[in-house]
Every structure is written in C-alpha cells, then in structure tokens.
Amino acid sequence: MGATIMSPADTMKHIKFSDLPKAVDTNYLRRVVASGGEIYVGHPYEMCVYRSGDTSHHTWNVNDLSMLRNAEIVGFGTPESTVHIS
Numbered sequence: 001m002g003a004t005i006m007s008p009a010d011t012m013k014h015i016k017f018s019d020l021p022k023a024v025d026t027n028y029l030r031r032v033v034a035s036g037g038e039i040y041v042g043h044p045y046e047m048c049v050y051r052s053g054d055t056s057h058h059t060w061n062v063n064d065l066s067m068l069r070n071a072e073i074v075g076f077g078t079p080e081s082t083v084h085i086s
Contacts, residue, residue, distance in 0.1 A: 005029070015028065015031050015035060
C-alpha cells in the first residue's frame with residue numbers, strides 16, 4: 001500500500017527513499033535494518049496514514065476514495081491521541 005512507514009525525520013534524511021518505480025518502502029526498510037536500525041509494528045492489520053494535500057507528490061498515486069473505501073476513520077490530524085506503541 002505504500003503508506004505504512006512512520007520514521008524519525010533524521011532517519012529519513014539519512015537513509016532516504018530510493019528512486020525506484022516500485023517497492024520503495026521495502027527497499028527503505030531493508031536499508032534501515034542493514035544500517036543497524038530496528039522495525040516495530042503495532043499491529044499487522046492497522047496503520048496510520050499521513051497524506052499531503054498535494055497528492056501529486058505521493059509515490060502511491062491513488063485517489064482518496066480508493067484509499068478510504070475499506071477504512072475506519074478515527075480522526076484527522078496527528079495520531080498521538082489514538083496510536084500507542086509500547
């Protein structure tokens with residue numbers, strides 16, 4: 001889906017996404033692990049999606065209705081009030 005990664009900005013700036021036509025997220029995660037980083041998942045069937053208002057800059061080019069078709073919207077804005085990973 002391409003919308004599953006939450007990462008510190010410093011990690012993103014250091015490792016960066018590759019300029020690949022697909023599997024950008026998989027490539028990024030493999031390089032995070034190779035650099036000694038760790039990957040955590042809160043739950044394999046849940047995710048938090050951030051989308052810019054300018055969708056032309058998204059790597060996964062899909063309209064909002066397609067993305068939300070099977071979603072349960074729990075809020076808008078930052079997820080701190082609903083997402084907890086311990």
